Amino acid sequence: MSTEVPSRSTPDASDLSPSSAAETKKYKVIGTRPIRHDGADKVTGKARYTSDVLLPNMAYGALVRSPYAHARIVSIDTSEAEAMPGVLATMTSADLPDPWDKVENLGEGCINYAHLSGNVLARGKALYKGHAVAAVCATNAHLAEEAAAKIKVEYEPLPAVTWVLDAMKEDAPLLHDNLVTQALGEESARPSNIGAHIHFEQGDLEAGWAAADVIVEREFKTSSIHQGYIEPHVSIAMWNEDGRLKIWTGTQGSFVVRQQMAELLKIPVSQVLVIPCEIGGGFGGKIAVYEQPVAAVLSRKCGRPVKIAMRRDEVFEATGPTPGSYMRVKLGATKDGKLTAGEAWLAYDAGAFPGGVIGPGCMCVFSCYDIPNAVVDGYDVVANKPKVQAYRAPGSTHAAFACESVIDELALELKIDPLDFRLKNAVQEGSRRVDGPVYPRIGLIETLEAVRDSQHWNSPLEGPNRGRGIACGFWFNAGLQSSVTAAVNPDGTVSMSEGSTDIGGTRASIAMQLAETLGIAATDVQPQVVDTDSIGYTDVTGGSRVTFATGLAAYQAGLDIQKQMVRRAAELWECDVDQVTVEDGVYRYGDAALSFKELAVKLNNAGDPIVGRASVSPQVSTNAFGAHIVDVEVDPETGKVTILRYTAVQDAGKAIHPSYVEGQMQGGAAQGIGWALNEEYFYDDEGVMRNASFLDYRIPTAFDLPMIETIIVEVPNPDHPYGVRGVGEVPIVPPPAALAIAIHRATGCRMHELPMSPPHVWRAMQDR
Amino acid sequence: MTPVKKHVTTKINGESVEFLCEPRQSLLEVLRDDLALTGCKEGCNNGNCGACTVVLNGRPVNSCLVLAVEAADASIETVEGIAEQGHLDPVQQCFLEGAALQCGICTPGFIVAAKALLDKNPDPTEAEIRFSLAGNLCRCTGYDKIIRAVQAAAQARLAAQQSS
DSSP: OOOOOOEEOOOOTTOOSOSOHHHHHHOSSTTOOOOOTTHHHHHTTOSOBGGGOOOTTOEEEEEEEOSSSSEEEEEEEOHHHHTSTTEEEEEEGGGSOOOOOOEEEOSSSEEEHHHHHHHHSOSSEEOSTTOEEEEEEESSHHHHHHHHHHOEEEEEEOOOOOSHHHHTSTTSOOSOTTOOOEETTEEOSSOOSEEEEEEEEESOHHHHHHHOSEEEEEEEEEOOBOOOOSSOOEEEEEEOTTSOEEEEEOOSOHHHHHHHHHHHHTOOGGGEEEEEOBOOOOTTSSSSOSSHHHHHHHHHHHSSOEEEEOOHHHHHHHSOOBOOEEEEEEEEEOTTSOEEEEEEEEEEEEETSSOOSHHHHHHHTTTTBOOSEEEEEEEEEEOSSOOOOOOSSTTHHHHHHHHHHHHHHHHHHHTOOHHHHHHHHBOOTTOBOTTSOBOOSOOHHHHHHHHHTSTTTTSOOOSTTEEEEEEEEEEOOOOOOEEEEEEEOTTSOEEEEESSOOSSSHHHHHHHHHHHHHTOOGGGEEEEEOOTTSSOOOOOSOTTOIIIIIHHHHHHHHHHHHHHHHHHHHHHHTSOGGGOEEETTEEEETTEEEEHHHHHHHHHTSSSOOEEEEEEOOOOOOOEEEEEEEEEEEOTTTOOEEEEEEEEEEEOSSOSSHHHHHHHHHHHHHHHHHHHHTOOOOBOTTSOBSOOSTTTSOOOOGGGOOOEEEEEEOOOOTTSTTOOOOOSSGGGSSHHHHHHHHHHHHHSOOOOBSOOOHHHHHHHHHHO | OOOOOEEEEEEETTEEEEEEEOTTOBHHHIIIIISOOTTSOOSOSSSSSOTTEEEETTEEEEGGGSBGGGGTTOEEEOGGGTSBTTBOOHHHHHHHHTTOOSSOSSHHHHHHHHHHHHHHOSSOOHHHHHHHTTTSOOSSSOSHHHHHHHHHHHHHHHHHHHHO
């Protein structure tokens, strides 16, 4: 497998040319930067998001939420609300069917329907501040809010616990009376807040420590973080008199919403139609349902479509987040710089229900390094916080903060350049990850070499209070199921339908792969994201899987079209099928030659229309790696960290649309920077989040960040015809560690806790 | 009890508009739900995200923080009024060409705020652009391509001015 030279992506927005000469040689469409197909809709305000949908006779719902982090629900009285003019219906968890204890994989993690139902509306106990306990709908949204305030809920407050280590204590308040710890196929005897204990090992750990000349062990803490999508959760449900339930929603997976609705409401999937609207960001947080089942039941009760839109404080207090964590990582190496042993002990909170993101955390913690002897223990712990959801490389960022920080300390102890140390121990084809899988062809070494050769890495950084850091990151990337259909139009263009909701430009990256396959222009494919009645099953837009797996389906649908076109061309030219050749979209037989478009026009006048289809379920990870370089300056007076320069380097396998690959790298880096430097759920002693607004939970603004340089490395993925690897998730992983290391270089302080906000950095500087 | 509605006359995107609203309704709510101008978005409803940015009497404002009754006799420009006669504004065109959007929910607010900036300051520095757009949150892009798109739009506008 050849490795293309890393191409420095152009920083000039006006340059729309292919990103390197090597790409133009091989591909006509892939590697170019066409304007996205849905772009004009989005810059003019015409694109339709869920909250833009206004249905006739629509009612508006509002939720009643627990003011306590943990409380028994003694009674709920809806009578006063129901008596208000304009109020149409109320509901509580009693209006949802008794949930079944069934676990299903939704693509970015498993879900237990009993827990999901209990999260949608509390059963018996409210488990976190903001937990929904009742709902109401009325003829307008203000009235619904007023009516919600009239629903009387009597609570018996209980002690709450929000920090993961506190929740693990023997005497901690128990969230669930029946939660026992699953560990290696066994269940614990008595209930606790620990839902699962995960254990991985390889090699002989004691022998590994014995072989080490230097050993470093450190502990780390991180706070809960929200995905922070700008569009709050909004849904509309219309439950028709014929039993059919229609849902309009912005979701990462319309089929996954269909499945959840069917299971929670105990109706057949065929009775549910999900119409995906444009989605205003998700990052893992828009997979599980929240308000959709509530809107559905209210709609059935009142006979109208019901819209429920969350407020921003509801989004913070009841959706997302990613876990708070406590981690201990210990690594040993020989004096010539080979890692010999590693041990990690990770505890992630799962929020109010078990099943957080500790699993991938355990798999990712040592994923970048070849460590022959390693043990990882992980704990999934419930706490009085919103149910944890996936957030971009779920679990990996925490683990990388810990592991990369220790890698850096170890390198300095050994007096080896930290980049050389990483290169010496980087995983490559054949390396075994601690949880078992052996890597196929991967590009971590090429990524680190691109760092080494980069202008940023080789530029001087001078001045007081300044420092440079580097860190690596990994994400598996998923395959899962995808479906694509494509119809050839009379003018030789192609209308393509896909089931993957487009969260950041994938209409373009999928359409481009179909166009490349057919030898036509990207603009000659018209992509559409369609509803669950109009396409085959398609898994979530998550796991960095869409450009890879749905792209694979588009490629195969293209081959299907091409096969039909060849057969029809053979009929036209009265020759055998194998006498027709196709190259670059030109069909030939003898001296006759027709472009795809010319042939399509001819064929449209006779015979059956040409429709291609493909469905795929690749069972592989595409294994992507990144490394980030950051220069900072720390204000010695305030502890504020200013980023002077930032470069993200990543193996994309093959960048289909380089601008959107860069965009993923830049956006992921920005989220990681926010996580590293400022974002946190700030809980008081009562378990109440005290910063549930964008004012107080401050995500990075344009003024907080510099330009984010990108270097795309292309080590083709052997499991994809164009070499695509997923790119979306990796770039959030390195920033906290890279920034912690940069802050160390600037101040001499090792930061072991996120966020590294001014008070924390200032305190560390006082203590040094 | 439903409050008494107020009658408001105002100008939106150059056209005279009348509407009835409750005193508690925000301009954002009336624009979206009553006038079907859904291009301005609600991200927070308390003035922190900028997705609802419109230009009110020449100044960019968060329409969620303006009461609809305050819009009486004003002049309002929304994202729907930015493209003229079937042609995208340079800001819109540069956002498209520079891939300065991902999910797109913040995009209308950025377009309105960026155009308002360039109308006032035709050749801003990078720092001025970043400062002016700091009230508009984007969670997808990391802002890099947005800033570059605004820079490109400034250059395109200056070039168009020079050639005319």
